[in-house]
Amino acid sequence: MGLEIYLDLFSQPCRSVYIFAKKTGIPFEFKKVSLMAGEQYGEEFSKINILRKAPAIKDGDFCLAESVAIMTYLAEKYKTPDNWYPADLKKRARVNEYLSWQHTAIRVHGGKMFWLKVMIPKVMGIEVPQEKMDSAVEDLDGSLKLFEEKFLQDRPFIAGDQISLADLVAIVEIMQPVGSGLDVFETRPKLSAWRDRVRDAIGAELFDEAHQGILSAQAAAESMDGSKLQHFKAKILKMFL
Template structure:
């Protein structure tokens, strides 16, 4: 990496995908700078940012003039372009295909159902719209089916989603499943198998995981200031 400038990551850490990118950069000690883009302020829609990413979405990575969007593509690019441990995105075709299998499934399943729950339980109420109990119940039911598949199809009896070592699949999934904490809900509280998996992910990533999720913990704590926490770092480890 000699002679390369630090990569620049455009992030908003309320976004689960942005947190995954930051954790990967930190954990693998890839030289980087962070440009904070506040989605709540519409900063992703400014003319300057739109030139960078016409889709007006985060995260975005800039590496020596090369601009890349989409967290899945960004993580795989970083894993390939930088000297990171092979377990993240293995070179062996069969092992790499398992990671690709999850990341392809993630968008229409974990990401979609988590985002829908976040919309109904956090975003709409903060915009002054009352929670629709039926829509919330459907979002929880759809997510429950996804959690079943995470347990039974991907995790099975192994330590991580794609084998015995952590991979990009675990990073993306863990960041997604932390998102409901913004609304005070720990969706894994009654799923000991997934709780143990999340604890393993958090233990491997250590400080980088908690630093990236500081905004999630803060939103949770502000919401639950007058009642017992549903989740704590200590209870997860």
């Protein structure tokens, strides 16, 4: 039995796994999991990932969750080009440093912006207080500033001259607020130039394909069924408002 990857490309971590597998030519079967429809809570998916989150993989009788763990597993199993997860100790440490940091910084603030600007007002029909929006923008700005000053600096990519898993994880997270209508690249020439290098390294066709859904999310939100989120309304509001 071949590799199965369970994905919803509205999800940032799912996009990183998808792009990585496609770009490196790893053969896999795409298994769509609609997070909006709550398919991750179904009985069948729980057999793949009891954490009930996507992405997840099933490689024969081996199941694995969490995007970073999945990509490093695939990099080592399929011996992907060294730039993605370098063998060089210091370069790999740079990749791991970013991957360790991003969970509580770029990921949290970029994802929150998408919920505040799209999911909560347009799908759930709940007005977001302006002070909450302003605070979220400030937090995101702070993380992006740290990204440029600490992790990117004057290098073409996070770990040096070539794209790595760190850049891939970074770009999908930073594209999330763009999908909400907040162009974080507009006033940041260094970040914008890095985005263009990442897109070129991935390939424009694959990059655009993976982000097509999130970049049309504002329009798609008008037809989304907000009732599917009502079961999680209290939790969502507690998290974001």
